[in-house]
Amino acid sequence: MYAFDLDHICAQSGARAGTLTLSHGRVATPIFMPVGTQATVKALQPRDLVDIDAQIVLANTYHLMLRPGSQRIAAAGGLHRFMAWQRPILTDSGGFQVYSLAKIRKITDDGAVFASHIDGTRFELNAERAVALQEDFGSDILMAFDECPPATADSQHIARAIKRTTAWLDRCIAARKKADQCALYGIVQGGIDHALRSAAVSEICARDACEGFAIGGLSVGESCDQMWATCAHTAAQMPVGKARYLMGVGTPEDIVRCIGYGIDQFDCVMPSRNARHGIAFTHDGKLSIKNRRFFDDDGPLDPDCSCDVCLTFSRSYLRHLFVAGEMLAATLLTKHNLAFYLQLTKGARAAIVGDRYSDWAQTMLVRFASKRWAA
Amino acid sequence: MYAFDLDHICAQSGARAGTLTLSHGRVATPIFMPVGTQATVKALQPRDLVDIDAQIVLANTYHLMLRPGSQRIAAAGGLHRFMAWQRPILTDSGGFQVYSLAKIRKITDDGAVFASHIDGTRFELNAERAVALQEDFGSDILMAFDECPPATADSQHIARAIKRTTAWLDRCIAARKKADQCALYGIVQGGIDHALRSAAVSEICARDACEGFAIGGLSVGESCDQMWATCAHTAAQMPVGKARYLMGVGTPEDIVRCIGYGIDQFDCVMPSRNARHGIAFTHDGKLSIKNRRFFDDDGPLDPDCSCDVCLTFSRSYLRHLFVAGEMLAATLLTKHNLAFYLQLTKGARAAIVGDRYSDWAQTMLVRFASKRWAA
Numbered sequence: 001m002y003a004f005d006l007d008h009i010c011a012q013s014g015a016r017a018g019t020l021t022l023s024h025g026r027v028a029t030p031i032f033m034p035v036g037t038q039a040t041v042k043a044l045q046p047r048d049l050v051d052i053d054a055q056i057v058l059a060n061t062y063h064l065m066l067r068p069g070s071q072r073i074a075a076a077g078g079l080h081r082f083m084a085w086q087r088p089i090l091t092d093s094g095g096f097q098v099y100s101l102a103k104i105r106k107i108t109d110d111g112a113v114f115a116s117h118i119d120g121t122r123f124e125l126n127a128e129r130a131v132a133l134q135e136d137f138g139s140d141i142l143m144a145f146d147e148c149p150p151a152t153a154d155s156q157h158i159a160r161a162i163k164r165t166t167a168w169l170d171r172c173i174a175a176r177k178k179a180d181q182c183a184l185y186g187i188v189q190g191g192i193d194h195a196l197r198s199a200a201v202s203e204i205c206a207r208d209a210c211e212g213f214a215i216g217g218l219s220v221g222e223s224c225d226q227m228w229a230t231c232a233h234t235a236a237q238m239p240v241g242k243a244r245y246l247m248g249v250g251t252p253e254d255i256v257r258c259i260g261y262g263i264d265q266f267d268c269v270m271p272s273r274n275a276r277h278g279i280a281f282t283h284d285g286k287l288s289i290k291n292r293r294f295f296d297d298d299g300p301l302d303p304d305c306s307c308d309v310c311l312t313f314s315r316s317y318l319r320h321l322f323v324a325g326e327m328l329a330a331t332l333l334t335k336h337n338l339a340f341y342l343q344l345t346k347g348a349r350a351a352i353v354g355d356r357y358s359d360w361a362q363t364m365l366v367r368f369a370s371k372r373w374a375a
Numbered sequence: 376m377y378a379f380d381l382d383h384i385c386a387q388s389g390a391r392a393g394t395l396t397l398s399h400g401r402v403a404t405p406i407f408m409p410v411g412t413q414a415t416v417k418a419l420q421p422r423d424l425v426d427i428d429a430q431i432v433l434a435n436t437y438h439l440m441l442r443p444g445s446q447r448i449a450a451a452g453g454l455h456r457f458m459a460w461q462r463p464i465l466t467d468s469g470g471f472q473v474y475s476l477a478k479i480r481k482i483t484d485d486g487a488v489f490a491s492h493i494d495g496t497r498f499e500l501n502a503e504r505a506v507a508l509q510e511d512f513g514s515d516i517l518m519a520f521d522e523c524p525p526a527t528a529d530s531q532h533i534a535r536a537i538k539r540t541t542a543w544l545d546r547c548i549a550a551r552k553k554a555d556q557c558a559l560y561g562i563v564q565g566g567i568d569h570a571l572r573s574a575a576v577s578e579i580c581a582r583d584a585c586e587g588f589a590i591g592g593l594s595v596g597e598s599c600d601q602m603w604a605t606c607a608h609t610a611a612q613m614p615v616g617k618a619r620y621l622m623g624v625g626t627p628e629d630i631v632r633c634i635g636y637g638i639d640q641f642d643c644v645m646p647s648r649n650a651r652h653g654i655a656f657t658h659d660g661k662l663s664i665k666n667r668r669f670f671d672d673d674g675p676l677d678p679d680c681s682c683d684v685c686l687t688f689s690r691s692y693l694r695h696l697f698v699a700g701e702m703l704a705a706t707l708l709t710k711h712n713l714a715f716y717l718q719l720t721k722g723a724r725a726a727i728v729g730d731r732y733s734d735w736a737q738t739m740l741v742r743f744a745s746k747r748w749a750a
Contacts, residue, residue, distance in 0.1 A: 038699045039692070045706065046687075068670070068695045076673050076691055084687045295443065298451050312421075312459045316451055317414070320443045324413045327702050331420065 002141075002183035002211045004243045004264075010357040014236070014262040017352040020056075020243060022088040022140040023181055024080060027055040029243065029264040030348050032255065032341040033090060035272060038063050039073075039083040041338070042272055043331045046085045052307055052339035053346070056088040056140070058267045061133050062097030065123065066116045070136035078138030090141040090267075092247075093130040093172075096148050096216075109164060111145065127171035135178045143214065144172040146187040151221030158191040159199075161217075165189050166203045173209045183211035185245060191217060192226045194233045201237045212243035215263075219248045227254070232261040252281060252344055253368050256361045259348045271341050275333035278322045281340045283364075287373035289333065294319040307339030377516075377558035377586045379618040379639075385732040389611070389637040392727040395431075395618060397463040397515040398556055399455060402430040404618065404639040405723050407630065407716040408465060410647060413438050414448075414458040416713070417647055418706045421460045427682055427714035428721070431463040431515070433642045436508050437472030440498065441491045445511035453513030465516040465642070467622075468505040468547075471523050471591075484539060486520065502546035510553045518589065519547040521562040526596030533566040534574075536592075540564050541578045548584045558586035560620060566592060567601045569608045576612045587618035590638075594623045602629070607636040627656060627719055628743050631736045634723045641720070646712035651705045653697045656715045658739075662748035664708065669694040682714030 003021040010016070020027040034041045034049065037060045041049060049057065059079060064070065076082040079089055095112070098105055102114035102123075111126025130145035145168045147161040169186045176184060186204040190197035205213050215234050218227050231246060235258075238244050245265035246258050255266055271281060278289045282302035287294075289301075300310040301318060309318075309332045321329035344364075351360035378396040385391070395402040409416045409424065412435045416424060424432065434454060439445065451457040454464055470487070473480055477489035477498075486501025505520035520543045522536040544561045551559060561579040565572035580588055590609050593602050606621060610633075613619050620640035621633050630641055646656060653664045657677035662669075664676075675685040676693060684693075684707045696704035719739075726735035 038695075038701055040696060040701050040703045043702050043706075045703065063699075067699060068691070072671060072691065075671065076689065082689070082692055082695075084692070296447060296450065314451065314457070316443070316447065317457050317459070320413075320457075321415060324438075324442060326413055326415050327418050327705065328415045328420065330702065331418075331706070 001181065004212060004241070006241065008353050010352040011355040012358040013260045013361070015259050015348065015352045015357040016262055016264060017349050018243065018264055020088075022056070022183070024086060024088045024140050025055070027088060028349060030259045030345045030352075031055055031265055032345045033058045033265060033267040034338050035267055035269045036083070036085075038067070039079060041334070043276065043327070043334045044338075046083065048331075048335050049085070049338075052335060052342055054087070054338065054342060056090060057085060058090050058092065059137070059139070060097060061091050061094035061130065061137070062101065062125075064137065065094060065125070065133050066118055066121070070133045074136040074138075080138060088140040089137070091134045091137055091139040091143065093143045093145040094125050094133070095130070095146050098125055099148060107147065109167070111168075127168040128175040131172050131175040131184070135176075135182065139182055141183045141185060141212070144169045144184060144186050144210070146189060146216055148189060148217050148220070149191065151191070153191060155193060155196065158189065158193060158196050161189050162196060162200045162203065165200075169204060169207055169210070173207060184209070185212040185214050185243075186210040187214045187216040187247070188234060188238070189217045190234070192222050192230045194230065197230060197234045198237060201234060205237075205239055210242070212245060213238055214245040214247050216247045218246065219250055224254070228257050228261075231258050231263065235262040238262075252341070253365060255341070255344060256348065256364050259345070259352075260357060260361055266345070271337035272334050275337045276330045278329070278333065280333055281337050282373070283367050284370050284372040285368055289315065289319050289322050289329070291319075291373075301336050302340065305336065305340055305343065307336050307343075309333075309336040309339070376556065379587060379616070381616065383728050385727040386730040387733040388635045388736070390634050390723065390727045390732040391637055391639055392724050393618065393639055395463075397431070397558070399461060399463045399515050400430070402463060403724060405634045405720045405727075406430055406640055407720045408433045408640060408642040409713050410642055410644045411458070411460075413442070414454060416709070418651065418702070418709045419713075421458065423706075423710050424460070424713075427710060427717055429462070429713065429717060431465060432460060433465050433467065434512070434514070435472060436466050436469035436505065436512070437476065437500075439512065440469060440500070440508050441493055441496070445508045449511040449513075455513060463515040464512070466509045466512055466514040466518065468518045468520040469500050469508070470505070470521050473500055474523060482522070484542070486543075502543040503550040506547050506550040506559075510551075510557065514557055516558045516560060516587070519544045519559060519561050519585070521564060521591055523564060523592050523595070524566065526566070528566060530568060530571065533564065533568060533571055536564050537571060537575045537578065540575075544579060544582055544585070548582060559584070560587040560589050560618075561585040562589045562591040562622070563609060563613070564592045565609070567597050567605045569605065572605060572609045573612060576609060580612075580614055585617070587620060588613055589620040589622050591622045593621065594625055594629075599629070603632050603636075606633050606638065610637040613637075627716070628740060630716070630719060631723065631739050634720070634727075635732060635736055646716050647709050650708035650712045653704070653708065655708055656712050657748070658742050659745050659747040660743055664690065664694050664697050664704070666694075676711050677715065680711065680715055680718065682711050682718075684708075684711040684714070
């Protein structure tokens, strides 16, 4: 089951409000999707995610194929049941992690052969296998198997990656056995070269069998300006009627800007990973909870946040937990940071529907940049 | 505010069912008190404790006086508000940790001078200070400052510890400024020497100003048989009308046995510490969740447990989390283990009220010893 309904396009900007209808529920877009790499959003219980109104989470095919394996997850009744998460799940194809995490890998036109980063076990991953794994998981949205070149790649390398990604997308489409139950998104590569991005869009987005499309290969080392410009250029050429997912992005500023360019879905480890290092996102920018200034600060992490961490605990207590090495610090900061991101995409949607997205975005960007908490 | 009402004494045993009325609420005894050393029960949010019906938690004065300090906690509105826990709190006096954790310590008849195990800062702790710290925290139950000799101590050392502990108790009583708001428990020392225990009871329990009494100095290295015999001997001589707290004990078997000897309150790090090492307590004994046999076990951790971990997650998933190094494993196992202990004391109370505690205890002890999960 899949539908993407475009509810509204902001009259002030290119920002879009939509509704995804998936096998496990509906998702109002634009939306941030918390990352649950190993079948858990690190440090949170599923109900914490429900509290902060997470509507869809991401899980990583590479990690789950290695451990516990797709057969185990299928036998357990699928990923939703395994991790006790009833709402939608999007899984990546595993390609990105093969390039970034696996050891001793060999990439050919067929796909990848690699050694597990955990114990060296040999695995194969290609278009057909990536689809089969994700269908075994029972994901609501499957990502096509793609090649993601590093930011330093030359045009020739990027052009070859687009060609391979397109060929692999056709194989992914052909390999689908549960197209009635889950969506498949094709991925537009092309680095920061606008011509190559245009070429990739014309190939990938011509595949009507794809329910949605993603922009991959950004946030891999290029500058913010390059990323924003490439996102804006690429999104503008993508089909209006299908969902657009910007993979692995980004900071609150990135998200506010890229919604303005017409992006509907985001994922990033930034809020959860930063939380485990004691960094909280607030309306006034990032703060480091271990800073001595918070020792006796009995106020909430972010006075403008309505999450239960901000309603319940003080900066002083959160600092104490972090300094004392208590894992509850990671749990509470993760919950707040993800709540902050989800409030951000919810706020964006309200502004879009009210045809005032540009004004709202400008206000948010000014506050984020206030550097109130700079050391 | 403090009252201890003895609701029932089991006709089959010496086991007691009572009700503690404290400033922050009522507690049905016998009760297990989860340990929240640094103002957090490790890995759990306060609401997790409410879910499993934790009625009172313990916090450690030694740790909190070092970090963040009693003045900070008092300024934050007390320990309840600081850690967002609305129900009762019992704090220890800090003495035990000074002996076991602090470096470069000097113990005299006045008290202890020691260096923090965190950064070497010099601290002093004595009877008056222990009471002042705990009153600053706003604890519901304060423990008197005591000397706890090691299991290897000779009779002379133990006798001196009893003398000091008695003198310190009188100083604690004299130092109380908030006796209307919080209870003070005296501590019976005496090692495993029954005569010394009797002597200590006759001194300590003669202090009517104490609202309750604890048995300290057990579970410090003696055998199970020695601990059980000493507990039975000591409890039998303690005043019937006041609560009896066995400090730092123990296994599910210890708790079932010692309730039978007339103990009302327990605390121990065992359920929470074991959880972080992947050990779950079940009605059929302990199991190690990392065992390969649980790889494809889709059943609950303990089929006879009603906690939400057992109702929601499988052994296979919990094993996956633990093996993958996900901190959610520690959270969920901690929640289950504490739920198991709390179900145990709740079950004990029901059996006491039904005058069938000996039968119930025998049934539980046989199941615990089944070694069903032995490797």
